[in-house]
Amino acid sequence: MAEPVRITFLGGLGDIGRNCAAIECGGDVLLLDCGVLFADETMPGADFVLPDLEYLRDKADRIVGCICTHGHEDHIGALPRALDWLSFPIYASRFTLGLIRKRLEERGNLHRTNLHPIGDHDRIRIGSFDCEFIPVTHSVPSGLISAIRTPQGVVLHSSDFKLDLNPVDGRRTDLARIGAIARDEGIRLLLCDSTNSEIPGSSRSESEVGQVLKGVFAAHPDRRLVVAAFSSHIHRVQQIVDAAVASDRLVATLGLSMKRNFALARELGLLRLPDQMVIDVTGAERYPPERVCVVSTGSQGETRSALAMAATGDSRWLDIGPDDAVVLSSSPIPGNEARVARMINNLVRRGAHVVHSGQLDVHTTGHGKQDELRILHTVADPEYFVPVHGEARHLAAHANLAERMGQPSDRVVVACDGEQVELGDRGLRNRGKVTTGAYYYVNGQMVEDDQDLFGERDLLGTQGVVTVVVAVNGAKGRLQARPRLVSRGWVGADNVQALERDGSDEVAAAVEAHLASGNADGLERVVRRAAGQFVSHTTGRRPVIVPVVVNL
Known part of the structure; x- marks a missing residue:
């Protein structure tokens, strides 16, 4: 009999955030992502939420590494806190490692890990696990699908993915390689992104957004363009700077994370922009409005973000006024709608013209919709399936989609945080809760798990x-x-x-x-x-x- 493989979900199954799973076999523990969940209105005063890392406390000396599939905070943001008391090597693409390195340096625990760069189609051993990394398209560069070979066969983790036939960097999700593995070895278990499992059809190509952005630039020839996007969305930033260069505009960045990621992407050759077209935001006011494009953070209206502060007149670097057109190249994350609307109103009061995704298609998702999920399921043809990365409704919708495609219902397991599935000779079973799946709230320098605290804060606040x-x-x-x-x-x-x-x-x-x-x-x-x-x-x-x- 072959050694069973156990996968414990420490976060990400019930929320779109704090993604983390522990894969165990033969005494080794391999982590798959280690991210945070951003606090919402039910968690007043909290900065973010960690996965249930307490499960790893008595397994600390058995952790052989952590695979970070891509550079979004919900997949890497908990690493600085985890490495406060754990020590393990990290495997990720060069861009993802660049983001991780900066966070660990700020936390002061870079010495507690070794950073191992991995590239497309690399195949390496991490402990007893034979891991192959397959390119995947997402809204951040250099995402990776993981094919993890175990005594129980191949476990394929989709990462966050979409099927974009015309990606900005030309790097498509490698369905051919997934199909080859399925044909030659078989995929025993598929763990797949469920974010857009309720939405019919396919996602729009990222390249289509670039054409819309060029139209926005052309429609505002006499105004300064201020375009807000996620700082890790380098493909979007590339299209913004392409539109700027095409209209002979100089480019400045606003917001610390945008400045850092912009520089890192240029250093790694992931963002192409002539040096002479880059200016510092401190000198942007010296140029005529029609000569400037500012790429900013703050598209979600976060209270202290660069654009939100500019919208209230509190920015040191940017004075928003009638000569500005502000583009929000994102969609509000659920729960942020009121905050984004308030920021838009503030921008309009200052005389700016605002363009957002409710008016024009200046954003597209980085997650595959139902047709893309069907294609991945068809190509992978897994024996067993566990939907991951989503709220309860997304996981249920994805399970239903798989069953409608012909996956036997007894080979689809819907799990939740804290539960462990076991892949053995007799198949896949849910072993139930092996840890609480508790939320660990970061409040400044403190980490707490007392939810009653928020009830008290709510009373104090209201x-x-x-x-x-x-x-x-x-x-x-x-x-x-x-x-x-x-x-x-x-x-x-x-x-x-x-x-x-x-x-x-x-x-x-x-x-x-x-x-x-x-x-x-x-x-x-x-x-x-x-x-x-x-x-x-x-x-x-x-x-x-x-x-x-x-x-x-």
């Missing part, structure tokens, strides 16, 4: 806080001074003094009644209840009540 300070003499059973109520964010300045005075009286009465009973215990509970009842009765609000009892 209802405010009332602090009640009570001084008592427990030995004599009496109140030493009038209780003091101090509030923030509870009610407005016109009402706060009177309410704090009346609330103090209510708390004093409750404390005196409690002490008169001869019991000095449980005073914090008495203070919280009295203050809470007063606050709720008089204002109908539910601020956080913080009782402070001082026993003199």
Whole structure:
């Protein structure tokens, strides 16, 4: 009997983010991606969310490496935190490694890993795993499909992918190689991107966006063009600078990540632009508007992003006004719609003309839709299938698509974070939860898993806080001074003094009644209840009540 292969999903099955899986065989653990999930409105104050890396704590000395399929944060962003306490080599394309190196240098833990560049069609051993890397088209350069040969056959991981017949860099998803593996060896298990599994048809080619962008540039010959895109989307940036050069515009970058990625891509030959066409954004104002194109971060309206700050007049480098046309070359990520709309309104108030994906096709997805998924399934012809990279609805839709194509339902396994599937001689089975799949929230320098924290922050942010300070003499059973109520964010300045005075009286009465009973215990509970009842009765609000009892 051959050694079984176990795959534990530490993130990415239930969210589009924090992608990470641990593949185990023969005592070795191979990680597949290690990304973050960006915090949403349900996580106030959190920066991002890590995969369930606690599963690896007792396996730390068995990790033989981490394959990073491409350079998006939801696939590489957790590496700096993981390498705080783990140590393992990282395998990725040169561009992806360039992005990773910068993050590890900033974190100060580059010494805890070795970075191994891999190229298209490279085949190497990582521990006991025989790994081949196949080019794939996505919205970031140098993405890789992984064909991992194990004692149980080939495990094929699609990475994030689309089938673009006319990619900007000419680098197509290599279906021929996938087909050859399927024909010669067979693909035992397919793990496949589910992001657009609900959407019929095929994705538009990235090259089509370039033609639209050229039209936008031509339509604004007398304005400065400010084009916002994801800083890792070098194919989009290439088309922006192509349109700029064609209209004799000089190119400046705005935003730290755009500046870094722009330079890295040029260094690696992934972004082509004559040196004489590049200027620093600090000098952009010296040129006539029609001679300048600024490529910026902030297309999602992030609060401190370069474009959002320019939209509110807070940018050090860019003063947006009537001479500007601003192009948002992206679509709002679900949950960001209100933030993007607010930024657009701010730009319009400053006199700029704004172009976005709701008006023109200035964006296309990097993930394959249903027709592309069908093609990959047909070419790979896997014995077993697990949908990955998606929310629950995406995974279910992808499983349904595979079954409609003829994949037997008992050979399709829908898993979720924390679950482990085992590929053995008798097939594929879901072994259920082997770890919690917990969210680990990064709050500044802290990592926490307490979700109740966000409930408190939500109350603080929407209802405010009332602090009640009570001084008592427990030995004599009496109140030493009038209780003091101090509030923030509870009610407005016109009402706060009177309410704090009346609330103090209510708390004093409750404390005196409690002490008169001869019991000095449980005073914090008495203070919280009295203050809470007063606050709720008089204002109908539910601020956080913080009782402070001082026993003199």
